[in-house]
Amino acid sequence: MTPQAPLTNPLALIAELTHRCPLHCVYCSNPLELTARSTELSTETWSSVFQQAAKLGVLQADFTGGEPLARTDIHDLIKSARAAGLYVNLITSGLPLDEPKLAQLVDSGLDHIQLSFQGADADTAEEISGTKSHAQKLRVLEWLKKVRVAVTLNFVIHRRNIDQIDEMLKIAESSSATRIEFANVQYYGWGFANRDSLLPTRAQLDQSLIKIKAAEERLRGKIRIESVVPDYYAKYPKPCMGGWGRKLMLITPSGEALPCHAAKIIPGLQFANVKDTLLAEIWRDSDAFQKFRGESWMQDPCKTCDRRAIDFAGCHCQALLLAGDPAATDPVCTLSPNRPKIDAVLTAINSPTPETAVVGAGFTPPSPRLGTDSTVDVRPEWLYRPNPT
Amino acid sequence: MPIDLDSTPRLAPGVRLGQNNNQQVLLMPERALRLNGPSLEIVQRCDGKRTVREIVTQLQKLYSKAEPAKVESDILGYLNLLQDQRALDFE
Numbered sequence: 001m002t003p004q005a006p007l008t009n010p011l012a013l014i015a016e017l018t019h020r021c022p023l024h025c026v027y028c029s030n031p032l033e034l035t036a037r038s039t040e041l042s043t044e045t046w047s048s049v050f051q052q053a054a055k056l057g058v059l060q061a062d063f064t065g066g067e068p069l070a071r072t073d074i075h076d077l078i079k080s081a082r083a084a085g086l087y088v089n090l091i092t093s094g095l096p097l098d099e100p101k102l103a104q105l106v107d108s109g110l111d112h113i114q115l116s117f118q119g120a121d122a123d124t125a126e127e128i129s130g131t132k133s134h135a136q137k138l139r140v141l142e143w144l145k146k147v148r149v150a151v152t153l154n155f156v157i158h159r160r161n162i163d164q165i166d167e168m169l170k171i172a173e174s175s176s177a178t179r180i181e182f183a184n185v186q187y188y189g190w191g192f193a194n195r196d197s198l199l200p201t202r203a204q205l206d207q208s209l210i211k212i213k214a215a216e217e218r219l220r221g222k223i224r225i226e227s228v229v230p231d232y233y234a235k236y237p238k239p240c241m242g243g244w245g246r247k248l249m250l251i252t253p254s255g256e257a258l259p260c261h262a263a264k265i266i267p268g269l270q271f272a273n274v275k276d277t278l279l280a281e282i283w284r285d286s287d288a289f290q291k292f293r294g295e296s297w298m299q300d301p302c303k304t305c306d307r308r309a310i311d312f313a314g315c316h317c318q319a320l321l322l323a324g325d326p327a328a329t330d331p332v333c334t335l336s337p338n339r340p341k342i343d344a345v346l347t348a349i350n351s352p353t354p355e356t357a358v359v360g361a362g363f364t365p366p367s368p369r370l371g372t373d374s375t376v377d378v379r380p381e382w383l384y385r386p387n388p389t
Numbered sequence: 390m391p392i393d394l395d396s397t398p399r400l401a402p403g404v405r406l407g408q409n410n411n412q413q414v415l416l417m418p419e420r421a422l423r424l425n426g427p428s429l430e431i432v433q434r435c436d437g438k439r440t441v442r443e444i445v446t447q448l449q450k451l452y453s454k455a456e457p458a459k460v461e462s463d464i465l466g467y468l469n470l471l472q473d474q475r476a477l478d479f480e
């Protein structure tokens with residue numbers, strides 16, 4: 001038997017306050033089945049969750065959604081998380097904000113705001129989010145200059161906007177941001193459904209990495225840049241959530257505790273709910289958090305691999321999607337017997353078809369100019385995230 | 390970037406002290422840094438009023454058994470680390 005890994009404390013609590021959102025992004029990380037408003041947790045329950053989390057050792061709370069500002073009690077939630085001793089991050093589209101509302105959030109104790117961008121210009125952003133939102137985000141950046149709060153600009157990167165890195169940097173440099181995240185779309189859930197329209201080409205990715213590296217050097221001490229590459233192009237998998245049940249805990253709008261955003265797609269997992277179970281108990285004992293802790297569940301090639309304490313076999317949801325088994329080695333790993341499935345996707349994306357050739361050139365909108373060959377319809381068929389009722 | 394001894398470091402917006410299991414930590418976006426005795430002494434003096442030079446002098450007194458040049462280079466090294474994390478504003 002492999003010895004069980006010692007139990008660590010969770011460091012961050014991802015609080016999915018609601019699935020309601022004015023955007024309808026084609027790569028949304030929310031599940032395909034969204035939670036309705038009527039089953040969302042009350043202010044009091046969230047407040048209790050924050051207290052329990054802080055006692056467990058959690059340092060930071062990430063308020064996310066959906067759009068967390070859709071909660072009318074957002075100020076009380078920020079205050080109660082701060083009162084519990086947590087550092088409060090708000091991940092927002094910025095759409096519901098105006099200048100007084102923003103000032104109020106900061107007065108309530110907000111430490112850090114992450115403003116998500118769907119592109120560097122209005123057309124790209126609108127295509128991706130199905131909403132006119134870009135101009136509002138630029139207004140929010142101006143208001144942010146007048147309040148004292150940490151600002152991260154979060155650019156969600158994919159084939160349609162990866163050629164806009166320079167323009168994205170310009171937006172960040174003329175703002176009060178101290179941090180930029182270039183986060184490539186992850187291919188589960190909505191992202192997986194739209195993968196063939198979202199995955200960048202290798203040439204695009206390489207070009208973007210050169211630009212990001214140069215910017216890191218140039219902006220050192222002014223803006224901290226972090227980037228997450230699409231793991232399809234990596235040699236080894238990323239450690240899923242820093243290791244399953246090791247650092248992070250996600251609470252859904254209705255109170256289920258998940259080890260990762262997408263965990264609900266894994267069949268057979270039981271999720272405890274904060275409405276009837278203590279957070280410490282869920283963290284320590286629940287079926288879902290135990291499932292991929294330690295190493296005893298690992299398969300070949302992971303179970304004897306030197307990297308197993310680095311990447312913990314990678315992403316289980318990706319293993320389920322592509323290998324049909326959540327305990328299998330993440331198929332993005334070049335040591336996985338399923339890696340050829342990833343390579344086949346990459347080959348298709350990188351072959352010089354009319355679509356990739358034109359899209360790779362830059363800001364070209366999806367239609368009708370894309371189709372150079374009248375027999376091939378290359379317009380992307382976006383699957384949009386709906387809004388829960 | 391070299392640290393200017395006459396500049397006045399101050400914690401950047403959204404960077405603050407916190408506590409976790411009776412341990413002092415410096416909280417910042419997506420990060421938390423454990424603070425031991427000397428690092429806490431440094432961070433507490435990054436108030437936008439004291440210059441780096443003043444912080445150095447104060448800590449050289451506080452840690453009078455240590456080699457003054459070593460104290461200075463340790464402080465500058467630590468401020469550099471915080472600057473790379475974008476945890477400080479230098480005014």
